[in-house]
Amino acid sequence: MTICVYGAASNNIDPSYIEAVETLGEKMAERGHSLVYGAGAGGLMGAVARGVYAGGGKIIGVAPTFFNVDGVLFENCTELIRTETMRERKKIMEETADAFIMVPGGVGTFDEFFEILTLKQLKRHNKAMVVFNFRKYYNAMAEMMEKAVDEGFVAPGCLKLYEVLSNPDEVLDYIEGYKPDDLDIQNLRHI
Secondary structure (H helix, E strand, C coil), X not given: CEEEEECCCCCCCCHHHHHHHHHHHHHHHHCCCEEEECCECCHHHHXXXXXXXXXXXXXXXXXXXXXXXXXXXXXXXXXXXXXXXXXXXXXXXXXXXXXXXXXXXXXXXXXXXXXXXXXXXXXXXXCEEEEECHHHCCHHHHHHHHHHHHCCCCCHHHHHCCEEECCHHHHHHHHHHCCHHHCCCCXXXXX
């Protein structure tokens, strides 16, 4: 299956994050999965691509044409798709992916994840979604989502649209075992 990974482009992060996401990428490839992602060479985007590459997997990079600075794009993509806009980039990744993983990241990562979550809530897809909560990075986000449910801003069913997991094997086991029919997304009023 083709898995979309959203994550940090920043290199100003603790090396343990890079190592964990490289491991995730390598395990993806070892299990026969391909990667679709934002084509970055740095940060956790680069880490997942290096892992998939090391494991012999297919890498589909999707990047806007204005990312034309040397060293920004991962050089070993199996396929590189160029887009005019960030919106087009996100759409291609969404349509290509069979599942989504959000590894630690910043504003761009949050944007990508919450758009995909919103689309799942609106019945536009029913693909597996996982938050890779390495070093408890996303604990505060999980608490925010629970607070939003408690305060009535988000329906409780929304929390069932994704899983929060903390190691690569758990992440991939969940994706591989995901059954879209297990989730009834027909009634939007309760999600």
